[in-house]
Amino acid sequence: QVQLQESGPGLVKPSQTLSLTCTVSGGSISSGDYYWSWIRQHPGKGLEWIGYIYYSGSTNYNPSLKSRVTISVDTSKNQFSLKLTSVTAADTAIYYCARWYYVSGRPLDYWGQGTLVTVSS
Amino acid sequence: DIQMTQSPSSPSASVGDRVTITCRASESISSYLNWYQQKPGKAPKLLIYAASSLQSGVPSRFRGSGSGTDFTLTISSLQPEDFATYYCQQSYSTPLTFGGGTKVEIK
Numbered sequence: 001q002v003q004l005q006e007s008g009p010g011l012v013k014p015s016q017t018l019s020l021t022c023t024v025s026g027g028s029i030s031s032g033d034y035y036w037s038w039i040r041q042h043p044g045k046g047l048e049w050i051g052y053i054y055y056s057g058s059t060n061y062n063p064s065l066k067s068r069v070t071i072s073v074d075t076s077k078n079q080f081s082l083k084l085t086s087v088t089a090a091d092t093a094i095y096y097c098a099r100w101y102y103v104s105g106r107p108l109d110y111w112g113q114g115t116l117v118t119v120s121s
Numbered sequence: 122d123i124q125m126t127q128s129p130s131s132p133s134a135s136v137g138d139r140v141t142i143t144c145r146a147s148e149s150i151s152s153y154l155n156w157y158q159q160k161p162g163k164a165p166k167l168l169i170y171a172a173s174s175l176q177s178g179v180p181s182r183f184r185g186s187g188s189g190t191d192f193t194l195t196i197s198s199l200q201p202e203d204f205a206t207y208y209c210q211q212s213y214s215t216p217l218t219f220g221g222g223t224k225v226e227i228k
């Protein structure tokens with residue numbers, strides 16, 4: 001059973017960089033059918049896709065965040081990471097990592113439990 | 122970006138009721154449509170993928186249908202554990218986008 005777990009600071013100061021890591025267990029991040037995604041959810045709101053990375057390192061970001069986002073992968077640790085620069089209060093959200101299964105409908109089939117990141121001084 | 126619009130936004134229903142949630146895409150997305158259930162404090166859980174395929178372990182009272190721009194999630198007989206928020210999501214093109222959510226509440 002694949003499991004994903006987010007980790008990182010729960011509090012980030014405005015203008016600083018938000019950094020989160022997702023650790024994948026129960027499966028290899030290097031499996032070819034999967035892209036590894038970050039999604040966020042503002043408190044009480046809907047879901048926003050941030051971007052994905054393939055194990056080879058290729059990425060795709062949401063244009064709305066592209067100038068501030070970097071997603072990287074460490075296949076040796078079975079982890080992928082998110083960096084979001086120049087954060088403001090509008091970046092306060094629950095951040096989820098998820099596996100995007102790139103076949104048959106291409107669903108986000110496994111999700112981490114999510115981690116709340118608050119941007120505040 | 123492909124816009125996903127869900128309706129109704131917040132239906133109230135009773136245990137045993139049949140509930141139908143619709144999702145409309147701003148352009149054709151073939152069958153690249155997935156449905157998720159989210160309960161308070163939890164991550165979304167995949168229910169239906171490819172518009173109509175039931176994810177393993179999901180009860181058969183959940184049914185998805187549609188293709189192109191119009192999709193439906195039906196819960197045939199609402200159970201107490203089904204009171205939650207439901208999201209549709211398109212994977213036809215990036216950026217991946219979600220509907221605004223439909224919160225199924227107890228009448």
